[in-house]
Amino acid sequence: MTAVAKQTPAPAILSVADLAVGFARRDGGTAPAVRGVSFDLHRGEVLALVGESGCGKSATALALIGLLARTARVGGRVDFGGRNLLQLPEREWESIRGRRIAMIFQDPMSSLDPLYRIGDQIAEVLRQHLNLSPAALAARIRELLVLVGIPDPDLRLRQYPHQLSGGQRQRVVIAMALACDPEIIIADEPTTALDVTIQAQIIDLLSQLNRRIGMAMIFISHDLGVVSRIAHRVAVMYAGQLVESGPCERVLQAPAHPYTRGLLASVPAAGMAPKTPLQAIPGMVPDMARLPPGCAFRNRCAQAHDVCQTPPPLETHTPGRAARCWLAAQESRI
Amino acid sequence: MNYYIRRIIVALLTVLVSSSLVFFAIRILPGDPVLMRLGESAATPEVVAQMAARLGMDVPVPVQYLHWLGGLVQFDFGNSIATGRPVAEELVKRLPRSLELMAGGILVSLCIGIPLGVVAARRPDSLIGHTASVVALVGLSAPTFVKGLILIILFSITLGWLPSSGYTPFLQDPAANLRAMILPSLTLGLGFAGVVQRVTRASLAETLNRDYVRTVRAKGVSERRAVYRHALPNAMIPVISVVGMRIGSMLGGMVVIESLFNWPGLSSYLIEACYARDYPAIQASLFIIFLVFSFISLTMDVLMGVINPRRRDV
Numbered sequence: 001m002t003a004v005a006k007q008t009p010a011p012a013i014l015s016v017a018d019l020a021v022g023f024a025r026r027d028g029g030t031a032p033a034v035r036g037v038s039f040d041l042h043r044g045e046v047l048a049l050v051g052e053s054g055c056g057k058s059a060t061a062l063a064l065i066g067l068l069a070r071t072a073r074v075g076g077r078v079d080f081g082g083r084n085l086l087q088l089p090e091r092e093w094e095s096i097r098g099r100r101i102a103m104i105f106q107d108p109m110s111s112l113d114p115l116y117r118i119g120d121q122i123a124e125v126l127r128q129h130l131n132l133s134p135a136a137l138a139a140r141i142r143e144l145l146v147l148v149g150i151p152d153p154d155l156r157l158r159q160y161p162h163q164l165s166g167g168q169r170q171r172v173v174i175a176m177a178l179a180c181d182p183e184i185i186i187a188d189e190p191t192t193a194l195d196v197t198i199q200a201q202i203i204d205l206l207s208q209l210n211r212r213i214g215m216a217m218i219f220i221s222h223d224l225g226v227v228s229r230i231a232h233r234v235a236v237m238y239a240g241q242l243v244e245s246g247p248c249e250r251v252l253q254a255p256a257h258p259y260t261r262g263l264l265a266s267v268p269a270a271g272m273a274p275k276t277p278l279q280a281i282p283g284m285v286p287d288m289a290r291l292p293p294g295c296a297f298r299n300r301c302a303q304a305h306d307v308c309q310t311p312p313p314l315e316t317h318t319p320g321r322a323a324r325c326w327l328a329a330q331e332s333r334i
Numbered sequence: 335m336n337y338y339i340r341r342i343i344v345a346l347l348t349v350l351v352s353s354s355l356v357f358f359a360i361r362i363l364p365g366d367p368v369l370m371r372l373g374e375s376a377a378t379p380e381v382v383a384q385m386a387a388r389l390g391m392d393v394p395v396p397v398q399y400l401h402w403l404g405g406l407v408q409f410d411f412g413n414s415i416a417t418g419r420p421v422a423e424e425l426v427k428r429l430p431r432s433l434e435l436m437a438g439g440i441l442v443s444l445c446i447g448i449p450l451g452v453v454a455a456r457r458p459d460s461l462i463g464h465t466a467s468v469v470a471l472v473g474l475s476a477p478t479f480v481k482g483l484i485l486i487i488l489f490s491i492t493l494g495w496l497p498s499s500g501y502t503p504f505l506q507d508p509a510a511n512l513r514a515m516i517l518p519s520l521t522l523g524l525g526f527a528g529v530v531q532r533v534t535r536a537s538l539a540e541t542l543n544r545d546y547v548r549t550v551r552a553k554g555v556s557e558r559r560a561v562y563r564h565a566l567p568n569a570m571i572p573v574i575s576v577v578g579m580r581i582g583s584m585l586g587g588m589v590v591i592e593s594l595f596n597w598p599g600l601s602s603y604l605i606e607a608c609y610a611r612d613y614p615a616i617q618a619s620l621f622i623i624f625l626v627f628s629f630i631s632l633t634m635d636v637l638m639g640v641i642n643p644r645r646r647d648v
Contacts, residue, residue: 065552067552094554095554096554097552097553097554098553102553103552105549105552110544111545111546111548111549113546113547113549113550114568114643115567115568115641115642115643125554125555128555129554160643160644173549176549176553
C-alpha cells in the first residue's frame with residue numbers, strides 16, 4: 001500500500017480501509033458521500049485531506065470521531081488502538097473522543113457554547129477524562145490558554161465566548177482539543193472562517209504544536225496554499241474518493257492527477273502579476289447520486305480520452321505517491 | 335443597570351397609557367351604569383342626576399379622568415358602583431387567588447410541556463416522539479371547559495379524590511387550598527403545556543444541530559450531558575420569552591376556569607364588573623392586570639439576562 005514514508009517508516013496509528021459513508025435519503029435510497037477511502041496516519045504526521053466542498057472530506061473526518069448523523073450508513077474499517085472504530089458502541093466512543101482523538105471545527109464563532117465561560121468549557125473535557133484535583137485543573141486550563149497563545153489567560157477564562165474575537169475563540173477550541181493530550185487531532189477547515197492574517201497565525205500555531213507535542217493531525221482544507229504550510233502528506237479527494245496522495249511538497253510541485261493540477265492552478269499566489277486570470281476548473285462537482293460511469297472527473301478533465309470510461313484504480317506510480325488516473329499510470333510506466 | 339431603569343420607565347408608561355385607553359373606551363361603550371344601578375323604568379331625571387352626582391359622574395369625562403388619575407397615585411381606585419364598597423379592598427382579596435392559580439397552571443404546563451418537548455425533539459421520527467406531540471396538541475386544542483369538565487368528572491365525581499370547586503384561603507387550611515387548586519391548575523396548565531411543548535420541541539431540535547453541541551460531543555461527554563447541560567439551556571431562551579408573553583394574557587383569560595371551578599379570582603370579578611358597567615371596578619382590574627403583565631415581562635427580561643450572558647452587556 002502507500003504506507004511507505006519518506007525516510008523512517010513510522011508505524012501507522014490510524015488506518016482507514018475502504019471507508020464508505022452514505023446518507024439515507026427521503027426516498028429510501030442512499031446518497032453516497034465517501035466511496036472507499038483508504039489511508040494511514042503515522043505518529044507525528046500532518047496529513048491533509050484536500051478537495052472541494054461536497055467531496056466527502058468532512059464526512060470522512062466525522063466518521064473518524066464517530067459524530068456522523070444517525071442517518072449515515074458507514075462501511076469499511078478504521079483501525080485505531082487495536083480496534084475497529086466503526087464498530088465501537090457509543091459508550092466506548094466516550095472514552096476516545098476528546099481523550100485520544102480530538103477535533104477542531106470550522107467556525108469558531110459557533111463552536112463554543114454561548115452560555116458557559118471559556119474556563120468551564122475547557123474544564124468540561126478535562127473533567128470528563130482526567131481525574132484532576134481542583135488546583136491541578138485550574139493550573140492545566142491556564143497552561144492550555146498560554147500554550148495556544150491567548151494573552152491574559154486569567155481574564156479570558158472567566159469570560160464568555162461572545163467577549164472573544166474569532167481568532168481567540170479558535171485558539172480556545174484548539175486548547176480544548178489539546179486538553180487531554182490526544183494522539184490524533186482532526187482539524188476540519190480550522191481557518192476557513194477567519195481573516196487571512198488570523199489564518200496564518202492559527203496555521204503557525206497548529207504547525208508549532210504538531211512539532212512540539214508531536215500529535216498526529218488530519219488537516220482538512222480546500223485551500224492548497226494553507227495546506228502547503230502545514231502538511232507532511234496530502235490526500236486529494238474528489239467525488240468521495242481519493243484521487244491522489246503523496247508527500248506534500250512533491251504533490252504540490254508535480255501533481256499527477258489532472259484534478260490536483262486544476263486545484264493548484266486555481267490558487268491565487270502572492271507573487272502573481274496583477275489581473276492574471278485564475279484557472280478555474282470547468283464544470284461542476286458531479287451529483288454523487290448520479291455519477292457518470294468511469295472516472296468521476298472525466299466530464300471536467302481536459303485530457304479525458306476513451307480509456308477514462310473505465311474507472312481508473314488508485315495506483316502507486318512512484319514510491320509513496322499514488323494517483324487515480326490512467327494518464328499518471330502511463331506516464332510512470334514510460 | 336441603565337437598561338433596566340429604562341425598561342421600568344417604559345413599562346410604567348405603557349401601563350398608564352393602556353389604562354387611560356380603557357378609561358375612555360368603556361365610556362364609549364353603550365350602557366349607562368347609573369341606569370343599570372337604578373333600573374331603567376324607575377329612574378326619573380332627578381334620581382338619575384342625584385345618583386350620577388354621588389358616583390362622581392356628573393362632571394365632564396376629562397374631569398373624571400383627572401379624578402381617577404389623582405386616586406391612582408394613592409392607589410385609591412374608588413368605590414364600586416355595584417356594591418358601593420372600595421374596589422381596592424376587593425382586588426387585594428382576589429388578585430392573590432388568581433396569581434396562585436396562575437402559578438399552579440404554569441407549574442403544570444412546564445412540568446408537562448418541557449419533558450414532552452424534549453422527547454419529541456430528541457426522537458422526532460419515533461412512536462414516542464409522535465405521541466408526545468399528539469398529546470400536547472390535544473391539550474392545546476381542546477376547549478378549556480371540555481378539559482375542565484373531563485377532569486371534574488374523572489377526579490371528583492368518579493374517583494372522588496379531589497373537590498370539584500370552591501376555594502379555601504391558604505392561611506386558613508393549606509391542605510384544602512392546595513387540593514382545591516389541583517384541578518383548576520391542571521385545566522389551565524394542560525392547554526399551556528401544548529404551547530410549551532411546541533416551542534421546546536422546535537427550539538431544542540434546532541440547538542441539537544448547533545455547532546457547539548457537536549463540539550461538546552467531540553469532547554467525549556455523554557449524549558445526556560450534551561443534551562441537558564448544553565442544548566437544553568440554550569433551547570430554553572425562546573421558551574422563556576414565549577412563556578413570559580403568554581403568562582400576562584393568562585391572568586385575564588382565566589374566566590372560564592374561575593367560573594367552572596367557582597374560583598373567586600380577578601377574572602370573574604372583571605366579568606361581573608363588565609356586566610354591571612362598573613367603571614371603577616373595570617378600570618382597577620385592568621390596571622392591575624396591566625401592571626402584573628409588565629412586571630412579569632420585566633422579570634422575564636431579567637431572567638433572560640441571568641441565563642444568557644450575551645444579554646448582560648446590552
